[in-house]
Amino acid sequence: MSIIDLQNITHVYQSGGEKTVAVNDVSLTLAEGTSNALIGPSGCGKTTLLNIISGLLTPTEGKVLIDGKDVTELPPQGRDIAQVFQFPVVYDSMDVYGNLAFPLRNRGAPEEEIDERVQVTAELLGLEDRLHVNPANFGPEWSQLVSLGRGIIRHDTTALLFDEPMTDVDPGRKLTLRRRISQAQKRLEVTSLYVTHDQHEALTFAEKAAVMKDGEIVQYGSPEELYERPVSTFVGNFIGSPGMNFIDCEFAGEDLKIGKFTIPINESMRDNLDSSWTGLELGVRPNLVNVYDEPEGGGEIPAKVTLTEHLGSYQIITLEMEDIGTVVKAELPLEEKTDVGSEKFIGLTPENIMLFHNGEAIENGKK
Amino acid sequence: MKNRAWWFLLPALAVMSLSAFIPLMTVINYAQYSVFPGSAPQFIGMENFADVLNDGVFLNSLRRQVLFSIEILLIEIPLGLGLALALPKKGKWVGWSLVLLGVPLLIPWNVVGIIWRVFTRSDLGAVPAIFNWIGYGAYNASLNSGDAWWTVVAMDVWHWTPLVVLLCYAGLQAIPEEFYRAAKIDGASAWSTFRYVTLPKLRHSLILAVLLRFMDSFKIYAEPFQLTGGGPGNSTTFLSIYTSRKAIGGFNMGFGAAVSIIYFFLVILISWLLYTIMMNVGGGSSQ
DSSP states (O other): OOOEEEEEEEEEEEETTEEEEEEEEEEEEEOTTOEEEEEOSTTSSHHHHHHHHHTSSOOSEEEEEETTEEOTTOOGGGTTEEEEOSSOOOOTTSOHHHHHHHHHHHTTOOHHHHHHHHHHHHHHHTOGGGTTSOGGGOOHHHHHHHHHHHHHSSTTOOEEEEESTTTTSOHHHHHHHHHHHHHHHHHHTOEEEEEESOHHHHHHHOSEEEEEETTEEEEEEOHHHHHHSOSBHHHHHHSSSSOOEEEEEEEOSSSEEETTEEEOOOHHHHTTOOTTOOSEEEEEOGGGOEEESSOOSSOOEEEEEEEEEEETTEEEEEEEETTTTEEEEEEEETTSOOOTTOEEEEEOOGGGEEEEETTEEEBTTBO | OOOTHHHHHHHHHHHHIIIIIHHHHHHHHHTTEEOOTTSOOEEOTTHHHHHHHTOHHHHHHHHHHHHHHHHHHHHHHHHHHHHHHHSOSSSTHHHHHHHHHHGGGGSOHHHHHHHHHHHTOTTTOHHHHHHHHTTOTTOOTTTOHHHHHHHHHHHHHHHHHHHHHHHHHHHHHTSOHHHHHHHHHTTOOHHHHIIIIIHHHTHHHHHHHHHHHHHHHHTOOHHHHHHTTTOSTTTTOOHHHHHHIIIIISOOHHHHHHHHHHHHHHHHHHHHHHHHHHHHTTOSOOO
16 A cells, blocks of 8 residues: 655667657656556557566656655565566466465565465455466466465555456456456555556546556546546547547637538637637547437538447447548447438537547636 | 278388388397397397396496486586576577587587597697696596596587577577566565576476487497597496497397397386476475
8 A cells, every 4th residue: 555656757768779768757646545547559658667666677767656765776576566467477386375475485474474364365366266276277367366366465565566467368257357356456455557458447447547648648537537528639539439539620709610510619618719720629429429310400410321330238320421521420329220321410519529629628718 | 991091191101110110120020039140040039138137248338328317417407507597588699609509519429529539639639638737637538437437428518518508598588578577576586586487487398308318318329439439448338339339249139139129118218207207396286
C-alpha cells in the first residue's frame, strides 16, 4: 500500500546511433491502494513505463518516488514491487508451494512464516488444491495466478504491476482470471497498475486509467471520464468499441455547419468557438447518434445503411452520409429495422455532441 | 500386399538393412565362431564371450575407458557450461566468439592426434617446453604413462569442450528473458537464479551434451592411437584400440566380434542410465 509518484520520466532507447524516445516527460501519481490501468496502442511506451516503476529499467531522466522516497536508482529487489508479465512465469523446478515460497525464501524468512503466508495466499487465489503440483503443465491462466501469488505473498508489497497478463489466456478463462486478480487487489488494497491495449480489460479492472500515446500520457481519469469527456479525438476513438464518430464541421457564428446541414449548439459552447477556425470536428458516441426513419424537422442528415452488425444484445450499423461523404456508426437496439440500403435520418443534438479543434477537445467554458 | 505404404518404406528399409542390420547380424554371427582368415569358421557358441570377460587386458581397458569418460564429463560439462555463461549474449562479439570456439570442432580426429603428437614431442614440442619452464622437466608422453593419460584427456577437452559450449549456449539463448526479470522481482540471488531458472531450463541441452560426450569419449580411438599407439605399455589402451588390436591386428575376428557386441551394449546401457538419471533429477518437490 503505497503512493507511486512518477516525476517527469523520460526514457530513450539507444541502439547503434539510433535513438527512440519510448517515454516522453511523463508525470503520474497513483493514489494509495487504488487500481489503475495504463492503456494505449502497441508500442506507445506502456511496458517501458511499467518496467521503470518496477526497477527493471532506469529512466534516462526523471524520478520514481514510492511513498515520497526516491527509488529511481534502486534495483527491483529494493522496491518490493510485484510484477506479473505477459509471458506467464512459473519455475518448473519447484511445485506451486515452492513457487509461492520463493520470494520469501530469497529474503530468508523463517519456514513457519513462509508456510502461513503460502496457505493464506493460496486460499486467496484459489490455489490451495494445487500446492503440491508442479506447475510445468499449467495453462496460462493458472500460471498467471501462481505468478501473481509470488508477487502478493510478501507482507510489504508496495505495488502490483501487470503487463498484459491476459495475452496468452484463452478467451473463455479470461473472465475468471480477471475476477480473481480483481478480488485479490481489493482484498489486499495494494496500489496496482494494469497495462493492456484492451480497454475492456482496463476499464473493468481499474478505478482510474491513463491513456498513453507516443510515449505520453494524454489523459488520466475514471472510465466514465474517459468515455464521456475524452480530451482528444485520439482518446475518443481509442476508448469505446466502436470509438467515437468524428465529422468535419464549421462554426458559422450561430450554429455548426456540416456541408449544407445546420446543427444547433449550446450557448456556452458557442462562446468557446471562433468562426475563423479550421480543423473543427464534431464527435459523437455511437450510442448517442439518433437514427430516424423519417425526417423530424430538426435538421437531420439523410444517410444510407451500408452495414449492420449484430452484437448479441444490440446492433452496430454503419451509415453513409452521401451528401457529406462521411461514415457514422450508430448503436441501436436489435428491434430496430436496419436493412442494408435503407434510408435513415441522423439527428445530432447539442447535449450529445463534443467539439474538437485540431484534435483537442473544446470543453464548455474553457478552450 | 494390400497396403501401399510398405512400398514407400522400402528404400529406407533397404538402406537401414545395408548400413545397420546386416553388419550387426554378421557381427553377432561371427561372435559365435572361431574365425581366422584362411581357415574355415568353426562354431564355438558363447566361448568367445567367456574369453573376452576373462581377459585381464579387456577388463583393464574397460576400467580405463570408464574412468576416462567420467573424467571427460566431469571436466567438459562444467567447463563448457561456464564458458557458455561467460559468452556475450548479443552484440558483434557473439559471432566471433562462436567461430573461434568452433574451430577445434572442424579438425578431424586424426589431425588432432598428429597436432598433439608434435605439440608433445620432447625435442621440439611446446608442451614439454612449458612444463619445463614451470618446473616439471620430466614430462614425456611416450615414456610416462601419467603424462600420456593426461595428455589424451587434454586433447579431448581441447577438441570437444566447444561442442558442449555451443549446445549450452543455444539452450541459454532459448530461455525467455521474462524468467530473469521475474527472478529479479522475486529477489533471487545470482546463485538461486542459476539454480532455479538457468539450470532446470538447460536440462535438455545438458542431457544432449552429456550423452554425446559420453558416447564419443567412450569410443575414443584416434587421439591415443596417434599420440602413443595406446602406450606407454597399455596405459592409454582404450576399448576401441583393444578391439581393433584383437580383431585386425591379431586376426581373431570372432573374438573381436564378441568384444564389439559387449562394447555396443555397454554404450547403450550407460547412455540409458545417464538419460534416466538426468531426466529425473531436480524436478518438482520443494518442502
